[in-house]
Amino acid sequence: MKFKASVNVMLKPSVLDPQGATLERALKSMGHRNVSSIRVGKLIELTMDCENQEAAAKLADDWADKLLANPNMENYSLTLEKLP
Amino acid sequence: MKFKASVNVMLKPSVLDPQGATLERALKSMGHRNVSSIRVGKLIELTMDCENQEAAAKLADDWADKLLANPNMENYSLTLEKLP
Numbered sequence: 587m588k589f590k591a592s593v594n595v596m597l598k599p600s601v602l603d604p605q606g607a608t609l610e611r612a613l614k615s616m617g618h619r620n621v622s623s624i625r626v627g628k629l630i631e632l633t634m635d636c637e638n639q640e641a642a643a644k645l646a647d648d649w650a651d652k653l654l655a656n657p658n659m660e661n662y663s664l665t666l667e668k669l670p
Numbered sequence: 671m672k673f674k675a676s677v678n679v680m681l682k683p684s685v686l687d688p689q690g691a692t693l694e695r696a697l698k699s700m701g702h703r704n705v706s707s708i709r710v711g712k713l714i715e716l717t718m719d720c721e722n723q724e725a726a727a728k729l730a731d732d733w734a735d736k737l738l739a740n741p742n743m744e745n746y747s748l749t750l751e752k753l754p
Contacts, residue, residue: 594713609714612737618729620719629678629713630693635704645702653696 588669589634591646595655595662596627630654633669642666672753673718675730679739679746680711714738717753726750 597603606624613621630650636642643666655662681687690708697705714734720726727750739746 596713596715606714609737610716613733616737618733621716621733622719623715623717625715627713627715629680629711630690631680631707631709631711632694632705633707635706649697649702649705653693653700 587636587638589636589639589642590667590669591632591634591642592665592667593630593646593650593654593662594627595630595650595660596625598659598661601659639666639668671720671722673720673723673726674751674753675716675718675726676749676751677714677730677734677738677746678711679714679734679744680709682743682745685743723750723752
């Protein structure tokens with residue numbers, strides 16, 4: 587069975603995010619005072635071939651933890667979708 | 671009213687994604703032959719203060735189109751969530 591996994595990787599709230607701060611300054615300099623708390627993360631999409639949804643979730647979580655995110659600085663969340 | 675907007679920015683399918691290709695090679699070299707089509711995008715989260723949901727959606731779409739994504743190379747999708 588084929589699954590599509592989406593891994594959202596965001597910097598932990600305690601870690602400075604200069605890219606987000608730059609975007610916030612840019613929007614404010616364009617006159618938008620109503621914006622705050624911009625954070626920029628990564629979204630990793632991949633297709634995987636696994637026996638069942640449980641195995642796919644376990645494997646994707648393992649990949650996210652070991653390769654896709656840096657658990658010291660980043661949090662991640664995972665969504666899995668069965669492909670037809 | 672406060673809203674949290676999440677903007678997913680992905681490279682268009684026709685645009686090469688070296689970061690995704692590198693991750694795919696890394697996973698394959700770790701023995702995972704069941705992975706394919708890795709793409710790496712950006713996830714931008716922000717808080718905005720708007721009169722109503724419609725105005726917030728319009729404004730966030732405008733920001734995504736003009737500043738957060740590059741419409742020549744990237745597609746984006748937007749989700750909006752009302753904050754308590």
